[in-house]
Amino acid sequence: xxxxxxxxxxxxxxxxxxxxxxxxxxxxxxxxxxxxxxxxxxxxxxxxxxxxxxxxxxxxxxxxxxxxxxxxxxxxxxxxxxxxxxxxxxxxxxxxxxxxxxxxxxxxxxxxxxxxxxxxxxxxxxxxxxxxxxxxxxxxxxxxxxxxxxxxxxxxxxxxxxxxxxxxxxxxxxxxxxxxxxxxxxxxxxxxxxxxxxxxxxxxxxxxxxxxxxxxxxxxxxxxxx
Numbered sequence: 001x002x003x004x005x006x007x008x009x010x011x012x013x014x015x016x017x018x019x020x021x022x023x024x025x026x027x028x029x030x031x032x033x034x035x036x037x038x039x040x041x042x043x044x045x046x047x048x049x050x051x052x053x054x055x056x057x058x059x060x061x062x063x064x065x066x067x068x069x070x071x072x073x074x075x076x077x078x079x080x081x082x083x084x085x086x087x088x089x090x091x092x093x094x095x096x097x098x099x100x101x102x103x104x105x106x107x108x109x110x111x112x113x114x115x116x117x118x119x120x121x122x123x124x125x126x127x128x129x130x131x132x133x134x135x136x137x138x139x140x141x142x143x144x145x146x147x148x149x150x151x152x153x154x155x156x157x158x159x160x161x162x163x164x165x166x167x168x169x170x171x172x173x174x175x176x177x178x179x180x181x182x183x184x185x186x187x188x189x190x191x192x193x194x195x196x197x198x199x200x201x202x203x204x205x206x207x208x209x210x211x212x213x214x215x216x217x218x219x220x221x222x223x224x225x226x
Contacts (some may be wrong), residue, residue, distance in 0.1 A: 014088035029067040031057040036078040036194035041127045045134035048075045052065045075134070080148040082132035086121050087151030090160050103171035108222055110164045115218045118157070129198065161187060165225075174225050186221050192218045198207070 015072045035056035039047045054064045067076040093113045102107035122129040149156040155163065165182050168174035174182065194203040197210060205213070 026128055028057070028059060029065060031059075032064055032067060032074065033077050033081060036074050037128070039077050040082060040131040041125065044127045044130040044157075045075060045079070047127070048078050048131065050074050070214050075131075077148070079131055080127075081209065082128040083149040083156055084151060085125070085128060086118070086132055086157050087149070087153075087155065087160060089121045090117040090157055091151045091153055093120075094160075104173040106166070107164065107168040107171040107173045110162075111168060111186070111222060112156075112218050114161055114164055114219065115186070116214070117192045118190050119197070119214055122198050126198040129194065144189055158183065158187070159173050169226070178225060182225055187222050188218060 032053050035053040036048050038056070039049065039052060048071070050064055050068060051061055054061045055073060057064075057126075064074075068077065081205075093112060093116055097106075097109055097113055100109060146156075149152070151160075153160070162183050165174060165179060165186070169176055169179045193202075193214065197205070197214075202210070202213070
């Protein structure tokens with residue numbers, strides 16, 4: 001989606017500049033993170049290597065350790081950036097919804113928009129998508145979430161989903177007794193289809209059939225929660 005591409009500007013394919021050891025305060029971290037994001041975009045989490053990020057940023061390797069003590073530190077920062085990009089894609093999809101007078105219909109439309117943006121992001125940015133959900137010891141429902149994982153609204157993807165489900169409950173589209181844990185049910189279903197489409201047996205599915213499967217899956221999630 002355009003919002004995803006706007007959120008993370010693509011790096012040029014030109015050769016990196018000659019190595020340097022100094023940057024203005026904060027610039028080196030941003031340069032290393034931008035390099036890490038591009039590595040993830042084209043190769044997923046396994047491609048995020050600190051030495052390669054320093055090479056692309058045009059600095060000597062030792063300069064990076066003032067900002068990222070290890071490869072895992074850089075990977076977690078790239079993961080946060082990928083989750084923020086996903087949140088931005090979801091927010092863009094939500095912003096494009098038409099106004100509805102019926103509160104229940106509006107709430108269901110918001111839930112579907114979140115699912116649509118989630119799968120679209122996976123299809124458009126498979127490397128970033130895989131990186132966003134690479135191994136981490138921080139659950140998506142962390143009570144003290146990292147603001148770097150959030151979109152413009154200040155919410156991360158999981159929080160955006162939770163807000164939509166709360167809206168559905170308030171509008172009577174989701175019974176209160178079904179609300180506890182509903183995030184995990186919806187998320188599991190949509191994440192599953194996304195993974196099947198980008199690296200599973202459905203990755204070669206023709207576009208028209210793929211669109212039908214996505215819409216059917218999202219409808220099943222809505223109906224199952226109602």
